[in-house]
Amino acid sequence: MQFFKKSPFGHFLFIKRLIIQVFGLISHQRYRGFNQLKIEGSEIIRDLPDTNVLFVSNHQTYFADVAAMLHVFNASLNQRVDSIKHISYLWRPKLNIYFVAAVETMKAGLLPKIFAYVGSVSIERTWRSKGQSINRQVKMSDIKNISIALNDG
Incomplete structure (x- = not known):
């Protein structure tokens, strides 16, 4: 439906x-x-085309x-x-408009959660977490989600 x-x-x-x-x-x-x-x-x-725009x-x-x-x-x-x-x-x-944002940001309160529903492609930053500098690998699921968003809009 x-x-x-x-x-x-x-x-x-x-x-x-x-x-x-x-x-x-x-x-x-x-x-x-x-x-x-x-x-x-x-x-x-x-x-612009309907999809694959960033x-x-x-x-x-x-x-x-x-x-x-x-x-x-x-x-x-x-x-x-x-x-x-x-x-x-x-x-x-x-x-089908999306934006990339940090996972920790999009979980930090009501307004970010609402914005996340509207179109956040939430990713884990590789260089920073909870205000601290870090060094971690890129999550393949983050790349996949960005690809899904690009294919949709």
């Missing part, structure tokens, strides 16, 4: 859609009012970049050019 369709990671898409819509409504004012989000080149997003964010465990990227991607795919005006783009969000 379409209503109970799941992502490749086992998340119900109707719940994912609802979370994106609710948090999109909450965060939209931040990017349109409180802080003006400057967007350039968003028209390129519409020309965007990399340079961040310090801050979820504002994930929320901003979800706004920009969905707005652009709904014909907005360098703008997130007219929030109607949230009613039919693209549900």
Whole structure:
């Protein structure tokens, strides 16, 4: 049944859609009012293939970049050019957008767990754990999950 369709990671898409819509409504004012989000080149997003696209964010465990990227991607795919005006783009969000995040970060509280449901591909960092420098092997399951996400979106 379409209503109970799941992502490749086992998340119900109707719940994912609802979370994106609710948090999109909450965060939209931040990017349109409180802080003006400057967007350039968003028209390129519409020309990308449906799968095997990877965007990399340079961040310090801050979820504002994930929320901003979800706004920009969905707005652009709904014909907005360098703008997130007219929030109607949230009613039919693209549900196969994923982001890479550290496992320990995505388990550290309610908000990270919600973001994890929306599209986190959680991996174990090889260089850091619990604030300490470490040196461990890359987990093949992490690479496999990134590949699954790329194949889906």
